Amino acid sequence: MDKFPDYSSEELVTIARQHAAASGYTCAPDVPQALLTFFQAQPRDRAFGNARLARQTVEGMVTRQARRLAAMDSPGMAELQTLVTADLPELPSVPTIPPN
Helix, strand or coil, rough: CCCCCCCCHHHHHHHHHHHHHHHCCCEEEHHHHHHHHHHHHHCCCCCCCCCCHHHHHHHHHHEEEEEHHCCCCCCCCHHHHCCCCHHHHCCCCCCCCCCC
């Protein structure tokens, strides 16, 4: 099986923004930096999803956006089309090692 090199975190941000745009969404100005932080925190092991991770992240953001907007009385077009940092998944937790 061929092993393709992983995309950089910056490239994953670009891919995620392209997926969002292709689905009719824009990202709020602070989302690219939040995406970068999110992708940098992902473990780069054998199970790393590469571009699939970017697509799945955007899909999850759209789901969380829908839940967020459901709580609003009547969201406008801008809210319906904009993904914000609150729509990002939580960063993976990093296990802490207790001091000796």
